[in-house]
Amino acid sequence: MKLKNLKKLALTGNEAAAYAMKQINPDVVAAYPITPSTEIVQIFSKYVADGEVDTEFVPVESEHSAMSVCIGASAAGARVMTATASQGLALMHEMLYIASSLRLPIVMVVGNRALSAPINIHADHSDAMGSRDSGWMQMFCENPNEVYHTVIMAVKIAEKANLPCMVEMDGFITTHEMEMVETLDDKEVQEFVKKRIPLYSVLNVEEPITIGALDLFDYYFEHKRGQVEAVFKAKKIISEVVKEYNTKFGFNFPDFVEEYETEDAEICVVAMSSAAGTLKEAIDLKRESGIKIGLIRIKTFRPFPYEILRERLRKFKAVGVMDRAETMSTLGGPLSIEIKASLYPLDKKPVIQNFIFGLGGREFSLEDAFHVIEIIENIKKGKKYDDVLYIGIRE
Amino acid sequence: MKKNFISLKELSERNIGLAPGHRACAGCPFPSIVRMVLSASDNPVVVANATGCLEVTSTIFPYSAWPVPWIHSAFENVAATIAGIETAFRVFKKRGIIPENKKINFIAFGGDGATYDIGLQALSGAIERGHNFLYILYDNQAYMNTGIQRSSATPFGANTTTSPAGKVIPGKLQDRKDITEIIAAHGTPYVAQASPSHFYDFISKIRKAFEIKGPKFIAVLSPCVPGWGYRENESIEIAKLAVETCFWPLYEIEHGVYKLTYKPAKKLPVRIWLEKQERFKHLINREELITEIQKKVDEKWERLLNLDGKKIF
Numbered sequence A: 001m002k003l004k005n006l007k008k009l010a011l012t013g014n015e016a017a018a019y020a021m022k023q024i025n026p027d028v029v030a031a032y033p034i035t036p037s038t039e040i041v042q043i044f045s046k047y048v049a050d051g052e053v054d055t056e057f058v059p060v061e062s063e064h065s066a067m068s069v070c071i072g073a074s075a076a077g078a079r080v081m082t083a084t085a086s087q088g089l090a091l092m093h094e095m096l097y098i099a100s101s102l103r104l105p106i107v108m109v110v111g112n113r114a115l116s117a118p119i120n121i122h123a124d125h126s127d128a129m130g131s132r133d134s135g136w137m138q139m140f141c142e143n144p145n146e147v148y149h150t151v152i153m154a155v156k157i158a159e160k161a162n163l164p165c166m167v168e169m170d171g172f173i174t175t176h177e178m179e180m181v182e183t184l185d186d187k188e189v190q191e192f193v194k195k196r197i198p199l200y201s202v203l204n205v206e207e208p209i210t211i212g213a214l215d216l217f218d219y220y221f222e223h224k225r226g227q228v229e230a231v232f233k234a235k236k237i238i239s240e241v242v243k244e245y246n247t248k249f250g251f252n253f254p255d256f257v258e259e260y261e262t263e264d265a266e267i268c269v270v271a272m273s274s275a276a277g278t279l280k281e282a283i284d285l286k287r288e289s290g291i292k293i294g295l296i297r298i299k300t301f302r303p304f305p306y307e308i309l310r311e312r313l314r315k316f317k318a319v320g321v322m323d324r325a326e327t328m329s330t331l332g333g334p335l336s337i338e339i340k341a342s343l344y345p346l347d348k349k350p351v352i353q354n355f356i357f358g359l360g361g362r363e364f365s366l367e368d369a370f371h372v373i374e375i376i377e378n379i380k381k382g383k384k385y386d387d388v389l390y391i392g393i394r395e
Numbered sequence B: 001m002k003k004n005f006i007s008l009k010e011l012s013e014r015n016i017g018l019a020p021g022h023r024a025c026a027g028c029p030f031p032s033i034v035r036m037v038l039s040a041s042d043n044p045v046v047v048a049n050a051t052g053c054l055e056v057t058s059t060i061f062p063y064s065a066w067p068v069p070w071i072h073s074a075f076e077n078v079a080a081t082i083a084g085i086e087t088a089f090r091v092f093k094k095r096g097i098i099p100e101n102k103k104i105n106f107i108a109f110g111g112d113g114a115t116y117d118i119g120l121q122a123l124s125g126a127i128e129r130g131h132n133f134l135y136i137l138y139d140n141q142a143y144m145n146t147g148i149q150r151s152s153a154t155p156f157g158a159n160t161t162t163s164p165a166g167k168v169i170p171g172k173l174q175d176r177k178d179i180t181e182i183i184a185a186h187g188t189p190y191v192a193q194a195s196p197s198h199f200y201d202f203i204s205k206i207r208k209a210f211e212i213k214g215p216k217f218i219a220v221l222s223p224c225v226p227g228w229g230y231r232e233n234e235s236i237e238i239a240k241l242a243v244e245t246c247f248w249p250l251y252e253i254e255h256g257v258y259k260l261t262y263k264p265a266k267k268l269p270v271r272i273w274l275e276k277q278e279r280f281k282h283l284i285n286r287e288e289l290i291t292e293i294q295k296k297v298d299e300k301w302e303r304l305l306n307l308d309g310k311k312i313f
C-alpha cells in the first residue's frame, strides 16, 4: 500500500541511480567513465556544475584511483559514492578488498557488463562475479525503479554494517531502459539516510590512529574472522533497513529474495537482475498450460542468503539456476555452485540444473525462458541433461 | 626573518617522528627524513604511506611508530588516497562540519617504486587535479622492500637483483628517469630535490612547500645500507657525496622558477660516490662506463646551472 502519491519520473537505470545520488548528496563522489555506467558520472557532474548538490566530485584518472580516492575520503569519515562497470570494476579489484577490510561503507553502482577479451560492452555478470569474494555486499536490481530505491537503502545498510555495498543492474538492459520510477522527496531521502557516523576518521588529529598497518600471521587471521562476522551481522541489518524503508514509504522491496508464483509451484527457477522480468512473463504463460513453476529472484547475492534458499528450495523436485557468468572451472556458473552448496546439508534435495545464458549481452528472449522452463519440467519428469546447459547459443 | 624560518632549537624541541621500536634497518635514513618532515610542520599533519619499506617497518600490528594519523592503502595509490582525504577535509569545511580556519598538512610518503613506476599515474592525476598535499618521495633507487629490484629510479650501472651485474651485462643498462623534472612538467607549484645530509636545506623546502597551496613534491635521496652496500654509519656521508658530486643536485622549482639551493664549492668526480657503494663495484675498472656516467652527471648539472633563476612556466 502506497502511503502517499509518489512523484513518478520516467528514468533509465543510470538516471535513476544518478537521481538517487543527487538526493543523497554525498560528501564525495570519485568516478571514472565506462560504458554502460558512464552516464551516472556525467549526470552527477552536471548536478555538481549546476549546484544541485554540493558534493565534491573528483574526476580521477582511473578506476583504481576512483576507489583509492573513495577509500581515502571514506576513511576521513565522508559519505562516498562511485559508479563503474566491467573493466573498471576489474581494475579496482585490488582496492575492493581494502575498502571492505578497512570497513568503509562506500556505495558503488555497477552497470554489469562482460569482461574482455574479446571486448564487449553488453550485459553479463562476469564483472560482478569477479568481486564476489571481496567482502562487498552486492545487491542486484531488476529494473530502474528498484535501482533508485536500492541506492538509497544501500547507503544506510552500508553505514550501519560498516561494509561497502554494490548496487548492480544489467548493462544497457537496465542502465539504458527507461521506466517509471516512483521517487521520494529530497527531504524524505535525507531523513532516511541521516548523517554518517564513522567508526573512525583519519582526520582526527587529536587522537591519531594508524589505519592499514602491516598485519602478519599473529593477527591477520583474527581480523579476517572479525570481518566475516561483520558480514554475518550485515544480513540482519539488510533485513531491518529494507523493512524500515518498505514500512516508511509503502513498498514491498525484497531484502534477500523475491518469490514469484512459488506457493503452489513444483519446480522453480532461480535468477538475478533483469532476466527475472522475462522469466516472470514466461511463468505466467506457462502456468496457463499447467506447468507449476515459480521463480526465486536473488536480490542480495552478498552476503549470500543460503539459509533462505535452503528453506525455500527444498520443497521443489527440480530447480533451474540461471547464471549470466561462467566460472571457467568446468563446474558451471557461480550462482549454481553456491546454490548446490547451500542445499548440500539437506537429505532430500531438488535436482539442480544450471543454465548459462546471455553472455556478452546475448538476448534472453521469451522463447529462451520457455525453453528453460520446459527443461526443468522435463527434469521433474525424470529426464536427464548435461550438468550445465548453454541457452540461446549457436552450438 | 624569512617566513619559513625555524631555528634548530625549536625544531629539535618539536622532535616529532617515528617512535623508537620501528624496524627500519640500522643506519636507514628514512626515520630521520620522516622526523624532519613531521617536525617541520607548524600544523597537525595527516599521513598516507605507500606500500614499501617505510610502511612495513613502521606499523607492524599491534604496534605503530606513527604519532600522527596515518593510513596505508596500497602500493600504487598513495597520491589518490591522500587526495581522497584532502577532498573529504574540503567538503567538511564547506559543509560546516570542520571549522573553516582549521589547518592540516596532508602528506604522502612513497618510495621510488611507488612514485616513478607503479604509482606515477595516480600521482600525475592527483597533481593535475590540484589537490592540496605534499608528496615526499624517499628515493632509495630500487624496490628495497621486496629485496633490491631495479626500478626506473635505479641509476645506470647499478647492480640490483633484477639488473644483476653479470659476465656480459654490467648491471642496469638504462638511465634513471628524472622524476623531479617529470613532476615539474605538470606545472606543479612547488617541486624540489633534497638530501638528508643537507637537512637545513631540506627543512626549508618542506616548510616552503607547506606554505604553498596545491600539490607539492619533494624528492629526497634516501641511501639504503643493504641495497647500495655500505656501512651503517655512512648513510648521511653517502647522501652528501651524491650532492657534492652533483649526482643529486639540490634545487627547487617554485611556481616555475628554478633555483639551485646549493652549489658545491668544488664539484667532486662521481667516481668517489660510486666507489663507496657495493652496487657499483663491478664498474670500478670499467673506465669507459664511469666516463659515461660522469658525462651524464655533467650534462644535467650544466643544464641546471643554465636554468638557475629562470622561469619555465
Ligand SMILES: Cc1ncc(C[n+]2csc(CCOP(=O)(O)OP(=O)(O)O)c2C)c(N)n1
Binding pocket: B051, B052, B053, B054, B075, B076, B110, B111, B112, B113, B114, B115, B140, B141, B142, B143, B144, B145, B146, B151
Ligand atoms: C600491486 C603491487 N605490486 C607489487 C607489490 C609488492 N611490493 C611491495 S613493496 C614493493 C617495492 C617498494 O619499492 P619502493 O616504492 O621503491 O619502496 P621501498 O621498499 O624501496 O622503500 C613491491 C614491489 C605490491 N605490494 N603491490
